[in-house]
Amino acid sequence: MLLSARWFIRTSQPTMSEGILSVLLDTRGARRKGLAAIAQRQRDRLSEMVAFARANSSFYHRLYERLPQRVQDPAMLPIVGKQTLMLHFDDWVTDREVTIETVRAFVNSPDLVGERFLRKYSVATTSGTTGTPGIFLLDQRNWAVTLAISLRMMMGWLNVADILGILASGGRMALVQATGGHFVGATGIAAIRKRRLARSIRAFPVQMPLPDMIAELNQFRPVLLAGYASMMVLLAEEQEAGRLQIHPLLVLPTSEGLSEDGYDRIARAFHAKVRTAYVATECLFMAIGCEHGWHHVNSDWVVLEPVDADYRPVRPGEESHSVLVSNLANRIQPILRYELGDRILLRSSPCLCGNPLPAIRVRGRSADVLTFSTERGKRVSIPPLAFEVDHIPGVGLSQVVRITPTSLLVRLRPAAGADPERVWQAVHGELARLLAGHGLGHVSIERAAEPPQPSFGGKYRTVIPLT
Numbered sequence: 001m002l003l004s005a006r007w008f009i010r011t012s013q014p015t016m017s018e019g020i021l022s023v024l025l026d027t028r029g030a031r032r033k034g035l036a037a038i039a040q041r042q043r044d045r046l047s048e049m050v051a052f053a054r055a056n057s058s059f060y061h062r063l064y065e066r067l068p069q070r071v072q073d074p075a076m077l078p079i080v081g082k083q084t085l086m087l088h089f090d091d092w093v094t095d096r097e098v099t100i101e102t103v104r105a106f107v108n109s110p111d112l113v114g115e116r117f118l119r120k121y122s123v124a125t126t127s128g129t130t131g132t133p134g135i136f137l138l139d140q141r142n143w144a145v146t147l148a149i150s151l152r153m154m155m156g157w158l159n160v161a162d163i164l165g166i167l168a169s170g171g172r173m174a175l176v177q178a179t180g181g182h183f184v185g186a187t188g189i190a191a192i193r194k195r196r197l198a199r200s201i202r203a204f205p206v207q208m209p210l211p212d213m214i215a216e217l218n219q220f221r222p223v224l225l226a227g228y229a230s231m232m233v234l235l236a237e238e239q240e241a242g243r244l245q246i247h248p249l250l251v252l253p254t255s256e257g258l259s260e261d262g263y264d265r266i267a268r269a270f271h272a273k274v275r276t277a278y279v280a281t282e283c284l285f286m287a288i289g290c291e292h293g294w295h296h297v298n299s300d301w302v303v304l305e306p307v308d309a310d311y312r313p314v315r316p317g318e319e320s321h322s323v324l325v326s327n328l329a330n331r332i333q334p335i336l337r338y339e340l341g342d343r344i345l346l347r348s349s350p351c352l353c354g355n356p357l358p359a360i361r362v363r364g365r366s367a368d369v370l371t372f373s374t375e376r377g378k379r380v381s382i383p384p385l386a387f388e389v390d391h392i393p394g395v396g397l398s399q400v401v402r403i404t405p406t407s408l409l410v411r412l413r414p415a416a417g418a419d420p421e422r423v424w425q426a427v428h429g430e431l432a433r434l435l436a437g438h439g440l441g442h443v444s445i446e447r448a449a450e451p452p453q454p455s456f457g458g459k460y461r462t463v464i465p466l467t
Helices: 005-011 016-033 035-056 058-063 082-087 100-107 140-157 160-168 184-194 210-220 229-241 260-270 420-437
Strands: 122-126 134-138 173-177 201-205 224-228 250-254 277-280 283-289 295-297 302-307 322-327 342-346 359-365 370-373 379-382 395-404 407-414 444-447
Touching (some): 016 035, 016 140, 082 134, 100 122, 140 283, 173 210, 201 210, 210 229, 229 250, 229 260, 229 395, 250 260, 250 277, 283 302, 302 342, 407 420, 420 444
Parallel strands (some): 173 201, 173 224, 407 444
Antiparallel strands (some): 122 134, 322 342, 342 359, 395 407
16 A cells, blocks of 8 residues: 555654654665665664564563574564464553553544554554454554655656646545555545545545446546555546546555556556555555566565465575565564565566566465365365456456355456456356366356455455355
8 A cells, every 4th residue: 555645744743754754864875875785774673673572572572582682684583473463462562551452442433543542553453354353553663664665666656747747736646445444544544534634635435336436536536546456447447438537647556466467457547657565554665566567675674585385485486375574663563574474476686677676576365375176186276366367358357256165156347348248258268277277177167146245344355265
């Protein structure tokens, strides 16, 4: 997710702007000195964060009691996950005023969405699509780093003409996000409303009926458009059909991955730049997308470790089973060697865009990998990207749901004007060939009566494993 610079500056505490400037200057200085300076900052910040966690978190004090006093190598740290941290919430946090009971009471109050918990921390929840819902507190240092990197990201994406166009339009930005909970996007929407910043920044709830959203977007005429990637695909379809008539300079699909065809379709529909950032609630500044489809890791503020199923590091050019993340900014809830669950590919050669920072591609969640048994009992795993069919003409959105060990249900939303029967036959044929190629011809493919369904947080998952 990309968050508006103006919103952060105007809704943060007075000292926040000083933190942002400090981060900007430090980041600029490190990157001018090269990768060695960035690597040294990463090691120093990791060591500082580990020391802070040991001194202020009972959970980490116990977990790290046998480690050396100074730790600069993340491989020395034990791996943690969301379920463990949530189970030990009161011992995990570094502020003794914070308890799981008081935070849950805060989260359970819809009137408090967008407010600061204890007047100090933003609160963000995750919907638990990977098994365990999470409650995360974000401190001012975390937001300062997020905004500083967001500003650098925007400056890297926009040229002088783009910036002049944005200024001439009044900087109108449309955010299409979920509401109804303390999700990061919903928290931002609520803060915008409560602080009356709706003139230049408008929030469009993802639950809004599509015709109403189109009408309001046409009236608002955003120059920047951001929101869930699946919603950007739907809006691109409406733009192609002529019902939506907006001309953004920059479109920012967030939170969900798309195939290259999906991004190209959005760019063609809006005649706009399409850029992305790789983020999670646990770390809002992991990597910045470039024009060649790679994401460059902000290595001075985050550690990303692609690992195999046994948590051994994978080499560049090999797809990981999961990724471990260490957030080097957020101190209220230290995220150190935390299993995020995403499958990523680390580029083995320099990126063509010229950015020297490590470049990755995100391949989806390891939890969304579907594993079948052939008729001879051999286990076969297929990644979620293999089930994406948005390149097939006439497909708007698709969703594959595993309903039994040997059957799949396909939810389809055909594009405007497409023949649903022809689209279904093309999709069925492609998925059947995919399964047959893996020796899984016995797995049935059924057509759902309903269209793709969003999660509680408003995201459309490409693949939903058997539960």
